[in-house]
Amino acid sequence: MADVRTLLAVVLGALLGLVCILAPGAVVRTQTAGRRPNGSGGEYGSDSVATRWRRLVQALGVACLLVAAYLGSTML
Numbered sequence: 001m002a003d004v005r006t007l008l009a010v011v012l013g014a015l016l017g018l019v020c021i022l023a024p025g026a027v028v029r030t031q032t033a034g035r036r037p038n039g040s041g042g043e044y045g046s047d048s049v050a051t052r053w054r055r056l057v058q059a060l061g062v063a064c065l066l067v068a069a070y071l072g073s074t075m076l
Contacts, residue, residue: 002075010075013068020061024054 020027028049 006071006075010068010072013064013071017061017064017068020057020064024057024061025049027057028053
């Protein structure tokens with residue numbers, strides 16, 4: 001029988017990985033909320049996130065999915 005903590009780690013890791021892959025801009029904006037912007041010279045309403053940060057968050061999402069898959073495979 002699977003340990004409850006391991007099962008919870010698999011589910012939460014998979015959910016976090018999917019959120020990071022599907023919405024990397026939202027993850028970056030959430031992590032940087034409340035900090036001063038480094039460039040205030042943009043147009044009103046522009047909220048762009050650099051592609052480099054999006055790709056980094058997506059890579060972390062893939063890593064979370066891989067760890068969740070590994071933990072899920074050890075449960076079987």
